[in-house]
Amino acid sequence: MADTDSGSRGRRLAFVAIAAAVATAICGCRVSRPRNDHAATQTLYDSMVSDPGTFNPVLVTDSASAVATGDMFESLTRVNPRTTLFEPGLAQSWKFSDGDKTLTFHLRHDVKWSDGAPFTARDVLFTMRVIYDPKIPNSMVSAMMIDGKPIAVSAPDDYTVVARLPRPFAPILSSMQFAILPAHALAGAYEAGRFNRIWGIDTPPDRLIGLGAFLMTRYVPAQLIAYRRNPDYWMRDEHGAPLPRLKGEVHLIVPDQNAQYLQFQSGMTDVYHPRPEEVWPLEQAAKRLDITVRKVGIDTGSLFFAFNRNPRHYVRGGVVDPRLKWFTDVNFMRALAHAVDKQGMIDLCYRGLAVPAVSDVSPENKIYHNPNLKDYDYDLEEAAQILDRAGYRMIRPGVRGDPEGHPLVFRLTTNTGVPVRDQMCAIFKQDLQQLGITVNYRPLDFITLVKALDSSFDWDCVLIGFTGTIEPNDASDFLRSSGNLHIWDPAQPKPATPWEAQIDHLMDEGTMVVDPYKRAPYYWQIQQILHDQLPIIETVRAVTYIAYRNTLENYYPTVWGFYHPEWIEFRAQ
Amino acid sequence: MLRFLTRRIAIMIPLIIGITFISFAAMSLIPGNFVANLALDPRISPRVLKQMEAEFGLDQPLMLRYARWLWGIAHLRLGVSLAYRVDVIHLIGPRVLNTVILALSSMALTWLLAIPIGIIVAVRQNSMLDRTLSFLSFLGMSVPAFFLAFLAIDFALWSGWFPIGQTMSPDYASLDLWSRIADRADHLILPTLVLGLAGVASLMRLMRSQILEIKNADYVRTARAKGLPESTVLYKHVLRNALNPFVTMAGYSLADLLGGAALVESVMNLQGLGLLLLNAVMKRDVPLVMGSVLMGTVLLLLGNLLADMALVAVDPRVNFTTLETQ
Numbered sequence: 001m002a003d004t005d006s007g008s009r010g011r012r013l014a015f016v017a018i019a020a021a022v023a024t025a026i027c028g029c030r031v032s033r034p035r036n037d038h039a040a041t042q043t044l045y046d047s048m049v050s051d052p053g054t055f056n057p058v059l060v061t062d063s064a065s066a067v068a069t070g071d072m073f074e075s076l077t078r079v080n081p082r083t084t085l086f087e088p089g090l091a092q093s094w095k096f097s098d099g100d101k102t103l104t105f106h107l108r109h110d111v112k113w114s115d116g117a118p119f120t121a122r123d124v125l126f127t128m129r130v131i132y133d134p135k136i137p138n139s140m141v142s143a144m145m146i147d148g149k150p151i152a153v154s155a156p157d158d159y160t161v162v163a164r165l166p167r168p169f170a171p172i173l174s175s176m177q178f179a180i181l182p183a184h185a186l187a188g189a190y191e192a193g194r195f196n197r198i199w200g201i202d203t204p205p206d207r208l209i210g211l212g213a214f215l216m217t218r219y220v221p222a223q224l225i226a227y228r229r230n231p232d233y234w235m236r237d238e239h240g241a242p243l244p245r246l247k248g249e250v251h252l253i254v255p256d257q258n259a260q261y262l263q264f265q266s267g268m269t270d271v272y273h274p275r276p277e278e279v280w281p282l283e284q285a286a287k288r289l290d291i292t293v294r295k296v297g298i299d300t301g302s303l304f305f306a307f308n309r310n311p312r313h314y315v316r317g318g319v320v321d322p323r324l325k326w327f328t329d330v331n332f333m334r335a336l337a338h339a340v341d342k343q344g345m346i347d348l349c350y351r352g353l354a355v356p357a358v359s360d361v362s363p364e365n366k367i368y369h370n371p372n373l374k375d376y377d378y379d380l381e382e383a384a385q386i387l388d389r390a391g392y393r394m395i396r397p398g399v400r401g402d403p404e405g406h407p408l409v410f411r412l413t414t415n416t417g418v419p420v421r422d423q424m425c426a427i428f429k430q431d432l433q434q435l436g437i438t439v440n441y442r443p444l445d446f447i448t449l450v451k452a453l454d455s456s457f458d459w460d461c462v463l464i465g466f467t468g469t470i471e472p473n474d475a476s477d478f479l480r481s482s483g484n485l486h487i488w489d490p491a492q493p494k495p496a497t498p499w500e501a502q503i504d505h506l507m508d509e510g511t512m513v514v515d516p517y518k519r520a521p522y523y524w525q526i527q528q529i530l531h532d533q534l535p536i537i538e539t540v541r542a543v544t545y546i547a548y549r550n551t552l553e554n555y556y557p558t559v560w561g562f563y564h565p566e567w568i569e570f571r572a573q
Numbered sequence: 574m575l576r577f578l579t580r581r582i583a584i585m586i587p588l589i590i591g592i593t594f595i596s597f598a599a600m601s602l603i604p605g606n607f608v609a610n611l612a613l614d615p616r617i618s619p620r621v622l623k624q625m626e627a628e629f630g631l632d633q634p635l636m637l638r639y640a641r642w643l644w645g646i647a648h649l650r651l652g653v654s655l656a657y658r659v660d661v662i663h664l665i666g667p668r669v670l671n672t673v674i675l676a677l678s679s680m681a682l683t684w685l686l687a688i689p690i691g692i693i694v695a696v697r698q699n700s701m702l703d704r705t706l707s708f709l710s711f712l713g714m715s716v717p718a719f720f721l722a723f724l725a726i727d728f729a730l731w732s733g734w735f736p737i738g739q740t741m742s743p744d745y746a747s748l749d750l751w752s753r754i755a756d757r758a759d760h761l762i763l764p765t766l767v768l769g770l771a772g773v774a775s776l777m778r779l780m781r782s783q784i785l786e787i788k789n790a791d792y793v794r795t796a797r798a799k800g801l802p803e804s805t806v807l808y809k810h811v812l813r814n815a816l817n818p819f820v821t822m823a824g825y826s827l828a829d830l831l832g833g834a835a836l837v838e839s840v841m842n843l844q845g846l847g848l849l850l851l852n853a854v855m856k857r858d859v860p861l862v863m864g865s866v867l868m869g870t871v872l873l874l875l876g877n878l879l880a881d882m883a884l885v886a887v888d889p890r891v892n893f894t895t896l897e898t899q
Binding site for chain 2: 138477485
């Protein structure tokens with residue numbers, strides 16, 4: 001008896017001991033080491049939402065990979081984000097000659113790859129060969145085809161590259177903005193047919209040969225990517241001191257935006273892109289957190305309602321669906337344009353931090369944005385009058401019909417997972433309800449939506465956004481009637497309407513003029529045509545903000561990227 | 574035992590083929606494939622999309638693609654992820670480690686709390702202590718884990734005592750071994766509490782009802798009649814028998830380890846398997862999804878097998894012959 005008694009007491013003691021041990025272990029685990037001082041180490045911490053897919057700049061198709069490789073590689077030209085004009089990059093100068101049909105680049109002599117090899121014209125030629133290789137699918141090649149033909153390049157010497165064009169082609173400077181690859185390091189793998197697997201995310205960072213401002217030192221999947229400054233970087237500041245000024249960069253990989261927000265507040269990261277609802281709280285806390293909240297600019301993309309005008313979907317067995325007639329009727333579309341409550345969307349969905357969008361080109365695209373368009377005011381009465389005059393009358397209380405008596409009913413969709421788009425669709429649906437138009441709203445997951453848009457064509461109205469670039473010809477697949485992203489009626493064998501034919505013509509003409517200021521009117525006219533014909537109805541553009549530590553200097557973010565990122569540094573303390 | 578093992582492993586193979594085929598077919602039947610992710614990018618022409626489809630073999634018929642995948646598995650190759658262009662194992666590996674560490678620690682916490690509490694409330698049935706602990710445990714069960722995770726992160730930000738998310742510090746690579754372990758543990762405390770506390774309630778209730786049921790069994794009465802002290806009766810006779818269902822449960826939870834914490838992982842930014850898998854499904858990255866499915870299947874089957882074998886070890890009434898005839 002005594003035996004078992006002491007046994008159970010022993011066990012009880014053991015239990016207490018284990019509990020105590022666990023408790024001390026938990027408390028003891030608090031690591032007390034000096035807080036990682038970003039300013040003292042001149043290392044900038046920011047966050048990105050997902051892991052990169054590749055470190056091979058030619059194979060990049062996602063934004064995370066573009067961020068991961070962006071600082072390691074460079075291109076011949078770069079864009080000044082303040083003027084949106086081209087500046088020298090790896091090419092110190094360039095010249096058009098021969099009636100704008102020859103473009104000569106003079107390369108820098110003082111650029112070295114991170115393994116010590118010099119950067120030469122051979123690298124440029126190699127990179128272009130890779131991009132044009134049909135076995136290497138990439139996102140650069142379509143911008144580098146002129147009328148379906150590749151650009152012929154040659155290198156008369158190590159530091160000169162000559163591009164010969166079949167005709168004057170203004171977008172060429174933008175097309176030549178691809179990251180240059182090191183021929184000496186990759187040619188062997190390319191010849192062996194292994195290019196698509198080279199420089200994947202399992203490559204040790206020291207095997208990535210770059211020439212940009214920063215070189216990768218470490219990639220921990222799902223955790224972070226770290227960089228150190230490239231000591232041999234070619235750029236110097238006005239006093240001849242080497243650039244970049246930061247000693248390192250770390251991108252933390254943080255998929256959840258709430259977590260990013262908290263990490264910025266706790267000082268783990270130095271930079272944060274707040275959502276509209278976070279701007280005001282951050283401004284309130286700016287003093288306490290020692291941060292600056294600054295407006296960056298207006299979204300460069302375009303978010304619009306598109307209406308299906310595709311006869312391949314609406315004409316079945318000789319019968320024309322009435323919806324095709326509505327959506328191709330400019331009066332119907334004008335009425336709908338007057339029913340888009342942009343201010344309501346701005347106030348409700350963006351907390352006031354957005355501006356109405358009038359043109360498909362963002363006002364941030366300073367040269368190519370047409371400032372003369374007059375927006376369709378939100379005015380349901382005017383919309384109703386337009387509909388009445390065009391024969392779309394109320395057939396029952398709350399139900400409007402077309403001139404043939406079909407009630408006005410159509411479907412609206414967008415991609416799931418973006419709350420703002422959900423709310424905007426709800427606002428549009430409610431306003432149309434007041435006009436007697438019934439909208440059946442159902443969001444679809446992204447890939448299902450893409451399939452509806454590009455192959456089954458089974459959709460009526462969609463709220464969808466495209467990202468924007470400075471070069472207007474990049475939107476060619478969207479604007480041209482033959483384009484695959486000509487969303488309202490893609491890949492037409494020949495233009496379905498006179499105004500689409502005119503857009504095609506203007507797109508052709510616009511590429512012939514090299515001077516951006518002389519080129520702009522062609523694209524202004526295209527914006528005017530879209531605004532008048534309304535195959536799409538523009539909605540709003542978010543105003544983006546950034547929050548960053550006050551210790552950061554020379555920090556000038558713009559919607560097109562950083563102005564002089566090489567000058568960014570932490571203030572000496 | 575050898576016969577039992579060979580039989581069970583032989584049954585696993587058709588099971589794995591069946592489960593993976595159904596998942597593979599389901600992934601292929603949803604409209605769109607991986608390449609459709611890129612279709613709205615104006616820089617990528619339809620010709621390039623076609624080339625990518627051919628490169629990844631997405632234009633092949635379903636059966637052929639599945640057969641190819643299976644052939645790779647037979648050679649221990651999980652295939653190459655479409656989105657990341659590296660072997661699937663390279664993506665799953667580090668995340669599985671994070672998830673398993675978290676799941677094991679939270680499981681340990683759950684069990685360490687649930688079993689003693691279960692015993693206490695069973696012994697003191699209907700006392701104030703029983704009522705209080707039961708109330709608290711139900712409270713824990715009814716608060717969703719992800720909400721608890723939000724609270725925990727907010728607490729970390731407010732108090733400054735704990736790191737905010739992540740599984741390690743950015744300077745982890747420059748630490749020595751002990752600091753690394755401490756750093757990992759530091760990042761593990763809050764997620765472990767969040768996940769562990771959520772599981773306490775159900776386990777504790779199970780423990781309580783088990784003990785209450787056995788407490789009045791004939792052999793317990795016999796033990797008491799022999800004059801054994803109550804503690805010996807409780808720990809040697811009641812507890813040992815009450816633990817049997819927990820052995821089986823442990824086997825099942827081996828598979829839960831991989832996917833069970835996805836929401837908490839997302840909120841607390843723990844870089845586990847859950848988010849990777851969710852994104853892979855949304856992007857139709859078939860090899861990556863299949864790699865995770867296969868891993869989950871194998872773990873579930875192995876867990877069951879191990880649980881059965883452990884049951885033989887702890888329960889003298891069960892042996893391999895009875896298991897086989899079941």
